[in-house]
Amino acid sequence: MLPFSGGSSNRSPNKNLSQKLDQRLDRGFVGLAAICGLAVPILLGAIACLVAIQSIDAIKYLGLSFITKVDWNVNQNSYGALAQIYGTLVSSAIALFIAVPTGIGIALFLTEDFKFMPKQLQTLLGFLVELLAAIPSVVYGLWGIFGLVPFLRFLLRFLGLPLQGGSMLPAALVLAVMILPTISAICREVLISLSKELRYAAMGLGATRWETILRILLPAAGSGILGAVMLGLGRAMGETMAVTMLIGNRDQIKFSILEPANTIAAQLATKFAEAEGIEVSTLMYAALILFVMTSIVNILAELLIIKRND
């Protein structure tokens, strides 16, 4: 019933010809698919190579002092990205600190086995978490400026703490919201993939629901959850727009999370379009550092997840 008359045609003079044509087409198709498949690792390699090549000038000029110095002076061509690296790591760490326990909690609620809530409520929760992931970064940034920052300022006034416009706290909070769907989705997959016998056995021995979760299931899911945490960390470090709009963009290292800070991604977003000369190469250097940091984290996540599947 299929709409083709491939090799089964009995028009004998044309048979050989059409078969040959079919074979050629076939080989061409497989070849084309292989090329498209290969395009992905090549593209990834190209990104790494290009960013590395473009940053050679800055690497020669600045060396390793780039990552140990706090400075961004275009007029004196003096650059150091320590403040941005610090901001990237600290904002991501705070975001993880909030999002990991919450994400695991949501994953537990979304896993049917535990019957924390009726099915309809579960579907609704799943939909809301997906919605959280659908809202673009720039909209979170807009909401942060006009909603979250004024709200935090209002709250902190009771504690006698002044909050400037942009600072680490609102940026990290929005980051936490943004990585939450990633973490909860992967944790949920990991929890579902655990064999049911573990749960049956634990409960059969008299463990309560939370004892089963905390002492049996979460330890068993350990590497997968670590993979989820890594993916969340990678996303948080690379997240740009919301952070750029909320973190205050000041190159300084302050212990207080109420002070403005900066991240590598935010530095790229604010400086790149107008950069000239060595600053372009310097920003490429910063991009290279960000690329290496996120890639290491993502590769670790990938290895953890692959290990699980084996």
Added chain:
Amino acid sequence: MTDIRTDIRTGISLKHNPRSRRNLFGLLMTGLTLVATGLALLPLLAVIYYLLANGISQINPQLFTELIPPRGQGLSNAIAGTLTMVGLGALFSIPIGIMAAIYICEFGQNQPNLVLVIRFATNVLSGVPSIVVGVFTFGTVVLATRMLHLGSFSAIAGGVALGIVMLPIIIRTTEESLKLVPQDLRQGAVAIGATKLQTILYVVLPVALPAIITGTMVAIARASGETAPLIFTALSNQYFAKSLFQPTASLSVTIYTFATAPFIKQQQLAWAASLVLVGMILIANITARILSPKNLER
């Protein structure tokens, strides 16, 4: 006589005791998780509330007919720019992505290591920050068009950047869709003499199509909200771009610029643009959901 529900060794009752330490601990944990979930969803509700409260009053016909400020009080060229660049990105990432997924799923069995490399690269690529994709596109497309005197910041560059963002999503979702096609169908096709091309084209792809479209819509939704890869590839434009080689406005970059603008009119326009953007993304996501195979089965 001891109750049967008593531990023989210790004599402690085995009846469910809601006040036991262990059960109270469970209750406490459930409560804490519930509170955390509620707190996590609060921002979502707040974002939606702010979007509606600030955006709806701004929605009017001139939004779709006038240029962005300072040339007008609308978003027409930004909407056109976003659609153009997402379209351009889709134009190359959809065929390449689907073909790559076909290779992984259908032809990869002879080269398992290559498949592993492609899959690994896809996952790492999806983790590359979109701002780095922007930097890469700047270093390739923008600098190349500058060297050839074709232009500099352009819709082409923006489209390429968005396409790179979409590519891993399309590959992964297509791979998932192809895995859902029963193996019997492929064997049946091959058994009646179909070539590989015919099997894929006439048997496998039609079955997987709804799921593939779902994945593509998700990728399109994701790309339309991206800002970071556009700010120094497509830049922005106060007018309609006259060609694909000119700087091009987009909704997301417009939101970014006007969010920090000092004029209340422009801030209001940022909210209107956000509402339009989120509306577009939700339409794409809901279309994806409706077309998803789970829904078609019902």
